[in-house]
Amino acid sequence: MAITITPTGAFVVLDETDGLQNEAATPSPAGDADDNDISSGSLPTAFSGRLSFYTLAVDEAALSGYNGTTSSNIITVTGATASSDFALTGEDGVAFTAYVSGATSTFNSGLSAVADDGTITEIFLFTDPTNNNIVYGVAGDSGDDPIAFAIYLEEVKTSGITTGAKMWTVIADGYTIAHDVDGSTVADHDDFLDLTDKLFVSAIGENNFSFANAPSGQNLFMMFGDTSLAILITGEDPANQSAGQHVSNDGDTVSSSQGGGPTTLGTEGQHIKAQKALVVTFVTGANADYIAGPNAGNNPGQPLSPTEANVEANIAFSGYAQDVLGAGLTISQMNPGSSNTTATVELEAYLTADGTGTNYINNNDPLVTGDTQINIASVQVIRGGIDVTNTLTITLTGLGATITGVKDNDVIQYTTDSAHNRVLIRNDQPSGSNVSFDLGGFKITQVASDVEEIGSKVRFEDDGPNAVAKNVAGPTA
Known part of the structure; x- marks a missing residue:
C-alpha cells in the first residue's frame, strides 16, 4: 500500500x-x-x-x-x-x-x-x-x-x-x-x-542490504538486492574486461570477508586501504544471479558465484534508482584493531548514466569519470546507537564530505541536495597509513510515495x- x-x-x-x-x-x-x-x-x-x-x-x-x-x-x-x-x-x-x-x-x-x-x-x-x-x-x-x-x-x-x-x-x-x-x-x-x-512533508523509504553469500575472492563486481532495488559494487577503477583487461591484474577489485561474523567488503584484498575506494551504484531491474554466455539467464534463488562476478557481461540491470536523497554505511573491521584507532572517510555522491553489461566499464579512468557530482548536504554519525556527529570533524567541502575520527562499527548517514544514484566511499587516510577498514553494511533512503506542501x-x-x-x-x- x-x-x-x-x-x-x-x-x-x-x-x-x-x-x-x-x-x-x-x-x-x-x-x-x-x-x-x-x-x-x-x-x-x-x-x-x-x-x-x-x-x-x-x-x-x-x-x-x-x-x-x-x-x-x-x-x-x-x-x-x-x-x-x-x-x-x-x-x-x-x-x-x-x-x-x-x-x-x-x-x-x-x-x-x-x-x-x-x-x-x-x-x-x-x-x-x-x-x-x-x-x-x-x-x-x-x-x-x-x-x-x-x-x-x-x-x-x-x-x-x-x-x-x-x-x-x-x-x-x-x-x-x-x-x-x-x-x-x-x-x-x-x-x-x-x-x-x-x-514540504515527505515520506522516506529505507532499504537495507545484506552482504551475506557474497562471492569469495577478488571479483570485478558484486550485486545485492532484487529487481525492485539493488546495489552494484565495484572498486574505484575496475578493469575493462570487455576491452581485454584482466580483472585482478588491471583494475581495482571488490572482495568479501566473513571473519567469523557478518560478511564485509573490501577492495584489492580484504580491506579498504589508505586512498582506496569502493563505488556503490543504485540500480533497478537487477539480476543479481544472472549468468551470461551460452547459458545466459537467471539462476533463481542463488547469489552470484565467484565465476559469475568476474564477468563484465553479468552486470545486468535495466535502470537506475530514482529519488535517492541519502544513504547509510557501516564501517567495520577497523585495522589496527585497537579501540582507539580512528580513520578519515571521504564520501562523494554522483548521478551516472553508465550502460549495462559490457558497457558499464568503458575506459581506464575511474568509474565516476563523466558522472555529475551531487552536493552532500549533511552527515550524521551513529556509534553504538548514540549520535556522535558533534564529536567528530566533518568537513563539507566542494560537493563531497570528509569525516575524521570514525571508529569501528560507526554508521555514517548522509543526505544530498538532489537525487543521486552512486556514492564513492574512500579511506582518506594519507598514503602509507596502516589504517584500513571494511564496508560492513549499506542502506538507501528514498523519497517514498508522497510529498505534500x-x-x-x-x-x-x-x-x-x-x-x-x-x-x-x-x-x-
Missing part, C-alpha cells in the same frame, strides 16, 4: 506579540482567537533538546490547532509501516542543507528576520543534522549564522506506526519576522506571512505596533 500524506484543516499560527494568543487566552478579537500560541515550556523534549544544544532562547511558541486546551494534527498519514520515516524537506523531497558550521544553504525561505537592533537579514532554511523532522530558519545562508525560528514535525503513532503529525514553531528571542521590508505601514496587526511552496499552513502573525518600539532602528515587523 502506498503512503499517503494528507494536510488537515489545521494551521500553526504563531503570533509574535508578547504573551499567549489563542482561543482560551484571547477569545477576542477574532484575529487573536484563531492563533495557536503555547507556552515554550510545553515543547517536546526532542525539539527543546536540540534548541538547547544551539543555546537558542525561545521568545514565542505555537502548536498546530492549539486553542488553549487541545491541539490538532497538521497532517494525517495512511499506508505507513513501522519502518516508514517522515521528514520536513524542500520541493520534491529534496533535503535541506544541514545546519553545521561551514555549510551554505540555497533554500531561501522568502522571509526576512528583524533583529533587535533593526538589522534585516534574509532567512534561509536548514535541517537539523540529527533530526530530519526539525527545520531552522536562519538569519543568513551560513551554518554559522544565528537561528531566527525553528519548526518541528512531531509524528503521532498508533501501535508504533505513524498515523499523523502535529507541528510546533518557535521564534528565537531577539528576532521577529519582517512584515514590511519596504517601510510601508501595515494597518492589520494580524497580517501574516507563511512558507508556501518552501516547506505544508508551508502554507505555517503562519507568523505580525506583532503590530509593539514592533515599532522593539525595533526602533528598522521598519515595523
